[in-house]
Amino acid sequence: LSAMAKENENVYRIVALHNRTNTKDLHPEYDCLQTRIFKIIVIGDSNVGKTCLSYRFCGGKFLKNPEATIGVDFRERTVEIDGENIKLQIWDTAGQERFRKSMVEHYYRNVHAVIFVYDITKLSTFENLPDWIEECGRHAVSPLVPRILVGNKCDLRDRCQVSTSLAQRLADSYNFPLFETSARDPTEKEHVDAIFMTLAYKLKNHKPLRLKQPSECSMVHLSEEQDVQSPCLC
Ligand SMILES: Nc1nc2c(ncn2[C@@H]2O[C@H](COP(=O)(O)OP(=O)(O)OP(=O)(O)O)[C@@H](O)[C@H]2O)c(=O)[nH]1
DSSP: OOOHHHHHHHHHHHHHHHHHHHHHOOOOOTTTTTTTEEEEEOOOOTTHHHHHHHHHHSSSSSSOOOOOOOSSEEEEEEEEEEEEEEEEEEEEOOOOOHHHHHHHHHHHOOOOEEEEETTTTHHHHHHTTTHHHHHHHHOOOTTSOOHHHHHHHHGGGOOSSSOOHHHHHHHHTTOOOOEEESSSOGHHHHHHHHHHHHHHHHHHHHHOOOOOGGGGOOOOOOOOOTOOOOOBBB
């Protein structure tokens, strides 16, 4: 597919997802099997390994020769936590500005969790993190939406430009958990899973808000005591 055709295809998919959000009889965070669905976006510079990380989690393998993401790619994995199936819908976003500018609004809409990725072998990808975090804030993502920081390509430790202590300081300054891992290294597979499962546990335990009027059923911004944007059960 050409870049433009691919971008159009993704817009159709996004519209379909948003339409589902607006359907009253099919709740946005439940699929037809009544599995709760959580949207997680993966954000960061181009080439840091966002596609490979999400593919490792959803496909179980290292994706050889990934192409630059155009707009967004979607992957899903259903996980079982305490006897409940939950579906994690991973939005693998484009790092290149030219492939993301028309899509940015869609990325952040109704997001449940955000993963910021940098490449430990490329300092600039780490230095750009505050810009990504700021963009997220600019799109009115609630500060209560869980966010985590992931340093990828740890199989290339000998080329490391971002020390763990430096990354930890940044993570602490934002109060985000920090993970360092490798999408490529097969021995890190469980660790990659653990990153996504950490979010899955957090999201699962969010208490849904019961709204009184079904007609008003929509994503809602809750107060700090109540919790983050959560599924409402009408
Ligand atoms: N050594 C190593 N290379 C990796 C790892 N993860 C990804 N790569 C490589 O890094 C390059 C970019 O990977 P992608 O997953 O496409 O990066 P991206 O962040 O999705 O890039 P955009 O789609 O342009 O935003 C590819 O050549 C991958 O093979 C890793 O953990 N270790």
